[in-house]
Amino acid sequence: MTELLGIPPQLLFGQLLLGLINGSFYAVLSLGLAVIFGMLNVINFAHGALYMTGAFVAWLLLSYLGIPYWAALVLAPLVVGLLGILLERTMLSRLYKLDHLYGLLLTFGLALIIEGLFRNAYGVSGQPYPIPSWLQGGFNLGFMFLPVYRGWVVLASIVICFGTWFLIERTRLGSYLRAAVENPQLVRAFGINVPLMMTLTYGGAVALAGFAGVLAAPIYQVNPLMGQQMIIVVFAIVVIGGLGSIMGSIVTGLGVGVIEGLAKTFYPEGSATVVFVLMAIVLLLRPHGLFGRTRT
Amino acid sequence: MQVSRIALCAAAFGLITTGAQAEISDNTIKIGVMNDQSGLYTDLGGPGSVEAVRMAVEEIGGEIAGAKIEVLSADHQNKPDIGSSIARQWIDQEGVDVIVDVPNSGVALAVSKLTGENDVAFLNSGAATTRLTNEDCQPTTVHYTYDTYALAIGTGKAMVEEGGKSWFFITADYAFGHSLEQDTSNVVKENGGEVLGTVRHPLSSSDFSSYLLQAQGSGAQVIGLANAGGDTTNTIKQANEFGIVQSGQQLASLLIFLTDVDSLGLDVAQGLTLTTGFYWDRDEESREFAKRFAERMNGQQPTMVHAGVYSGMKHYLAALAEIGDDGGKAVVDQMKKMPINDFFAKDGVIREDGRMVHDMYLARVKAPGDSSGKWDYYEILRTIPGDQAFQPLSESRCPLVTQ
Secondary structure, three states: OEOOOOOOOHHHHHHHHHHHHHHHHHHHHHHHHHHHHHHHHOOOOOHHHHHHHHHHHHHHHHHHHHOOOOHHHHHHHHHHHHHHHHHHHHHHHHHHOOOOHHHHHHHHHHHHHHHHHHHHHOOOOOOOOOHHHOOOOOOEEOOOOOHHHHHHHHHHHHHHHHHHHHHHHHHHHHHHHHHHHHHHHHHHHHHOOHHHHHHHHHHHHHHHHHHHHHHHOOOOHHHOHHHHHHHHHHHHHHHHHHHOHHHHHHHHHHHHHHHHHHHHHHHHHOOHHHHHHHHHHHHHOOOOOOOOOOOO | OHHHHHHHHHHHOOOOOOOOOOOOHHEEEEEEEEEOOOOOOOOOOOHHHHHHHHHHHEEEEEEEEOOEEEEEEEEOOOOHHHHHHHHHHHHHOOOOEEEEEEOHHHHHHHHHHHHHOOEEEEEEOOOOOOHHOOOOOOOOEEOOOOHHHHHHHHHHHHHHOOOEEEEEEEEEHHHHHHHHEEEEEHHHHOOOEEEEEEEEEOOOOOOOHHHHHHHHHHHOEEEEOOOOOHHHHHHHHHHHOOOOOOOOOOOEOOOOOOOHHHHOOOHHHHOOOOEEEEOOOHHHHHHHHHHHHHHHOOOOOOOHHHHHHHHHHHHHHHHHHOOOOOOOOHHHHHHOOEEEEOOOOEEEEOOOOOOEEEEEEEEEEEEEEHHHOOOOOOEEEEEEOOOHHOOHHHOOOOOOOOO
């Protein structure tokens, strides 16, 4: 058998594909973070906790009300989005005028509280969420067995990511948003309700995290710690891609997934670190990230 | 009288004593329960172990010979440096007499060294590494519930005997994983099997599909999971998703706890073979303990770690009451003299290397149809007698063992 870099090509293709699957989770999460930072100037540390909340809401809906996966895919992001709106209105909106650090501290505290509440109520072992029956099984791709569900995750993430990108970069609403970021006073003078737009942006972006949580529920154990494991990597991705760059965060999310997949094949012990090494290199060479612009 | 007798004994056997008098220091007995209270090992030990210690303390009336018993607890967050600094603070400032539980082999090894240097007893229930009773053994350390050798002998041997000759390991990349992989590899090879490969993942990973794919590619008959807690449950869940078992490979969950099975659900976990030091529904006595434990823990049944903490604590307090001294080595020496007979162990003995030798059980996870409900998860296949379950003393690398 011919080998590529010392391993059979089948294995390599399999790993690349798995990397892409993990990358799509990263992409949806880092997208939300990038939107929040770009529009609100807030470093949202609660993003991981809200991702976990999305997964838990899906599990609660299923086990207490018997509401199936498809409905949860809509309902859980709504619940998380509403929670986000509540947090933004009551707390976060008071901090916009202050330094970034305050927003970071507030959201970090919120993350600890949310995680603590779930841990107290449900323990850390996690809850089982079954893969919906029509997404069970898999395809044999020749080089690997691809579970149908993982294929669905990639598809759903890509649609959501590009939908969000389109909304912000190519629609009238998106242009208002971008204008409000540049010069809120002027946009307000045109009669546009800027604070409302900010609130909806935050709600929408954390709803994305909730959506990713529902996608993740059948793959990982629904577990209060699942956001914690994810958030640090996702932050590194946003830094690599360039803070506030939407397309940058999507592309970097997918790319980092693939690189991590390769690390798991060639040097598994370092797979948890490779992202941060990458981040350090990017920061040295391009301090504003691969796709970032210098802010004036 | 007691003082002079012990001093005489010590002199007679040429032992080095710390010069401490046989008395209970500060007239309090302080117990420090240290474990993972927030991370992936919380449910198998965590607050349950603290509660188990409280039960043991309450049952003997909260004091021994007028000395009040206090219980402290702390979260080591699975980090050896945090564990060491908590232990140091407990020993130096709080005057803690015994440290209990300490899952996570990395932290346990660090704590064992510290307690050994400071004549504080260390009752380990949660950690698995055999190093605690081999090259890193201490006269003050007791390894109570299980270890990687026993897991390997139980699950590893059973699976090789059933025809699983070729193995691939998915291993947690720290002291525990390495130890479990090593011990199981030895058992596999001794019984005529072979190890085709191994992949080591960082502790607390979430995606295991890459490793599973490598295991699948190896063509091994058995995939040995040398990890624990959330890492194991995620591996099993994803192995199910990728059709690993359906395509003919077997999973050997070398260390899996009752709480892990509960969180996986029987649909996914059914048929797994495992080794455990305790199962709550095994006999009258174990059910009686489990009932009292569950009443205090919102219905959660005890894992083997919880049961080991409780049984070990009772034994420690009994030994302390016997000699009226809370010096670490003195109590542990006394514990080694007294056999253990309770719901957890029959004729359990603590050897000179600190290993508590008791029967282990080979179990299989029930199918959903065979289970009568929550927590009814295991069918006990056979008892592994203590002298076979644990590493023979003749193979010990512990300097305390007189060969």
